[in-house]
Amino acid sequence: MTDALLEARSVSKRFGDREALRGVSLTAARGEIVAVIGPNGAGKTTLLSIIAGIQKPDGGELSRSPAEVGWVPQQAAVYGKLTVAENLRLFARLEKRPDVEAVVDRMLHQTGLEARADDQVSTLSGGNRQRVNIAIGLLAQPEVLLLDEPSASLDPRQRERLWQFIRGLAEAGTAVLFSTHNVAEAERNASRVLVLADGELIFEGGASELEAEVGDERDFESAFVEFLRKRGH
């Protein structure tokens, strides 16, 4: 693949006797949105955690250091007792951004949280809290953004707003890699899907390619379930 901003080669990870990842390789190009889907325990979060530098792999290589990758964890990693602006300011300082206030203003504008800038995060809705969470992941203006189950706790309206925002980032050239349980969401928003099962990458391609591989299924979710069944998962 040309213009790949992120490349992982043969990444493996064990937890005791269990193989969480078995030689997984992937790429993400500029402006591409890549979805990682799979059943529970497939290794999605482990894969993203390794790319984000939270965990160390037992084997394999990564093209980017964790510092060059933006990371948005599944649960909002923000301080409830601080305001939105204070959270952004804190992490901007820790990221050693040159003009902290300008970065904070930009992220407040980008996430549409200007009106809530002085509100404590603990008073925000789940959707707004997730927006702060994503904003912190974007403070360093990373070329690659990782999102672990970004819409898990959001209602449909909040989800749609979130995806609008993420699509905007991709259009601006950011490579986005996200994990999700919601295969319909992956079909709608991802330009490419990776299917993980039992730590193994068993499919890589477009949603329509996966449907075609299964045959005459009614929708992508059914096709995905049938695909897993056929592969013995």
Added chain:
Amino acid sequence: MRWLLVKDLQILKRSPLLVALLVIYPVVIAVLIGLALSRGPDKPRVAFVNEVPTAANVIQLGGENIDTSKYGKLLFNSIEPVRVDSEEEAIAKVKSGDVLGALVLPSDLTQKLASGIEPAHVKVYYNAEDPVKARFVQDTINSQVQKANAAVRKKLTKIALGYLHLIVQGGQFSFFGRHFDVLGLAKAEAILRVTLKQIPKNTAASAQVAAVQQFAKIARDNLDLSDNVLKTVGEPIVVDQHVLRGGKTPLDAFAVAVAVTVSLMFVTLLLAAGTLALEREENAFARLVRGLVSRTGLLAEKGLLAAGAAFVVTLAMLAGLALFIDLAWDRFPLWMVALAAGALGFAAMGVAIGAITREVRAASLMAFMLSLPIAFLALVPSGSVSQGLYDVTSAISAVFPFKPTLDALNAALNDAGGLGKALVHLALLVLGYGLLARVSLRRFA
């Protein structure tokens, strides 16, 4: 209801740390309380040296034979005597902490008691590294000596009354082997009355007047002697106290050191453990340590925050207490050194607790549950429990910062000595707990 109970039991089963704390904590507290009750300070172990020859145990006071060993038995009702052969052996036992104190009865004890003229002295040795213990030893020995004094006082009062009776009524009196016929005031008055009537000089009457003169002399001498007797009646046995180790810290100043150390412990432990656990509870830990802050840096930040806050709070507390209790302000720089070192020791322990636990509540609970027993153990004085048990409590206390912090603060406040040793001890604990916290953070993150 039943299924809720099953669910809660399953959760408890999957929380081994909490269950361990819930089980171990009451057991430890129960053992400590049990020890306190069974080996309490009502029967302290005291080394006992009796240099009085067996034959001299019975003395004569006021014409009565008194067995002094009976008073020794009274003393043994209140202490557990550890009989030793010499004063040196007794001192060694006190120094080693095997006994709470030592009581030495010198060989001339009964002889002095029998004379009724000067007080008999007993010697008491103890360590005063802990003023509570020092006060306890003083109170215990003093109360026992007072009992003996009260018993002897009865006898000496009888002697004093005998002298007074002799002066008034007359009779036989022996003093250092010399025998006197004491005329007595009553007879003297009668003689004088007769003599006044038969006044011719150079007759038998002149001899009677001479007798009156002799009586006057002896009466004056006896009255002089009565002064000493009355002093002796006031305190027949005097305790000579010897402090073998430790300073002479006033009890209220020591209480200040304990109160400040306890406050320092709670504030620092809870703050350090809580703030570190909060990073994980807020899910921010992973975000921070993926390049923004090193794990060691995070630990140092939490430790310094807790230590700094506790330092300010306890310094203010100390300054406030100094308004009511006489503390040496010229030692203020040493107060700060001791508080800072203690705060760092507790902070290192606090971050270790915060690194082991995952939640603020668990961290706070663990910090609180650890604090009380370590403070309790650190205050167990030597000699109040058996040597083996004291060694165990000392070893346990040595791995927690409470005891060295208390020692440092006591030394800083009261010039009790040992500040340098306590500071080195705290420095080692900071390193040890810092290492434990760092390893735990890697293990549990």
